[in-house]
Amino acid sequence: MSWRNDKKGKKTPYQGDRRSFGEYECSQCSRTWKSANSFANFGQMCQTCNTMVYAHTMKPLERPEGLDEIDPEKSHPKHLCELCRRGYNKCVAK
Ligand SMILES: [Zn+2]
Numbered sequence: 313m314s315w316r317n318d319k320k321g322k323k324t325p326y327q328g329d330r331r332s333f334g335e336y337e338c339s340q341c342s343r344t345w346k347s348a349n350s351f352a353n354f355g356q357m358c359q360t361c362n363t364m365v366y367a368h369t370m371k372p373l374e375r376p377e378g379l380d381e382i383d384p385e386k387s388h389p390k391h392l393c394e395l396c397r398r399g400y401n402k403c404v405a406k
């Protein structure tokens with residue numbers, strides 16, 4: 313199951329409250345990345361060109377303990393995350 317970005321006027325394909333696994337593609341430099349801290353209508357900054365990017369695809373995270381498998385090396389890039397930059401406390405703190 314996944315949510316696709318086919319609704320006009322929404323920033324992200326998923327509109328619920330839960331943390332999701334998001335896939336991002338920067339419209340300026342075409343960099344792509346994935347994040348397990350993806351939330352409805354919040355973007356992440358492209359670390360190459362500082363463009364705010366919203367997930368084009370979001371999938372439900374069934375098992376939060378699975379986060380480490382997705383991104384075992386890096387901690388959550390708070391300086392790139394719109395939620396963290398605004399002071400929300402939803403993302404995984406590492
Ligand atoms: Zn970029």
Ligand SMILES: [Zn+2]
Binds near residue numbers: 349388393396404
């Ligand atoms: Zn965050």
